[in-house]
Amino acid sequence: MLVYDALGREIELAGTPQRIVSLVPSVTEWLFSVGAGERVIGITDYCIEPAAALQHLPRLRGTKNPDRAAIIALQPDLIIAEQEENRERDVQALTAAGLAVYVTAIRSVADAMTQLAALAEVLDVTDGAAPITQAIEQTVTAPPPPSRRVLALIWRDPWMAIGRDTYAGDLLRLSGGFNVAATLPGRYPRAALADFLALDPDIILLPNEPYPFSERDLPAFNAVAYRGRIVLCDGMALTWPGPRTATAITTFRRILEQTT
CATH class of the missing domain: 3.40.50.1980 (Nitrogenase molybdenum iron protein domain)
Incomplete structure (x- = not known):
């Protein structure tokens, strides 16, 4: 066939x-x-x-x-x-x-x-x-309007973020997020951390894959005086389409709805 x-x-x-x-x-x-x-x-x-x-x-x-x-x-x-x-x-x-x-x-x-x-x-x-x-x-019926400016980083040395035309970026949109890195060129833009922070995100997501972000990476943000929220999150929930998708959208909606 x-x-x-x-x-x-x-x-x-x-x-x-x-x-x-x-x-x-x-x-x-x-x-x-x-x-x-x-x-x-x-x-x-x-x-x-x-x-x-x-x-x-x-x-x-x-x-x-x-x-x-x-x-x-x-x-x-x-x-x-x-x-x-x-x-x-x-x-x-x-x-x-x-x-x-x-x-x-x-x-x-x-x-x-x-x-x-x-x-x-x-x-x-x-x-x-x-x-x-x-x-x-x-889950995606009537997605909420953008409520938070989100930066989702996926790598460091060099710093890379989820950009436009990506599954993860669309998942964040359906979760009520405005992906600030989508304004940069490329699907996975690279920039200095200070340049990413100049996009004024309310929340930074640090997934544990593909780069294994953890608490040891937080001092980098203190060094550039970032004052917003930083959330360590499940990388597979963010980037794996399939059986995780519906739960992932619900989870990230909760994260983005939190104010502190």
Whole structure:
């Protein structure tokens, strides 16, 4: 059968995929959530949830440097990649090796709903995926107006933030946040910390991934005399689309509604 991924690439499948390699940590979690976990035969080093179910699966290195030879040796009938997380040259090489590679390109919460629903159809798990999509739809109905100016940092040395045209940025919008870094060029803008703070955020979010922000990073903000709120938060809630999305929006709405 012929299917099309989020990039419009034509993919020929012999039937419903039964041997799946996931190169996307959030998709790995989603696969197990929708009832396709038993078909997963390989994952990346960064696939960590659901932890118990992943203990005995082959690890195929990172999202940016997958072990192509090991993947080919597993003979999957579908590989799932993400445009942002995986390299185009790896997708091309695996495709050239005769393997089916399905690429998602999630840039918003709406993308998460539509693209994961499309993937669920390919995998014949629409019934299992429906509750996740429905929970997101119910949560995003009538999003609150922007109530706080938010800066969500994702790296330091150099400092980087969540910018425009990103899933995490859209999740913050639906949570009632105005993403100040969306005014800067690029999807993940870089700037000196003082320049980011000049955007006048009311709240700074410091997620624990991809950079593991913690209390040890707080002195950097004292050094530049930041007087707003700083909130250490769950990076997976902020950046992993799928079963976490609905709860994440509710959680960040609560965070942004707090005044102190």
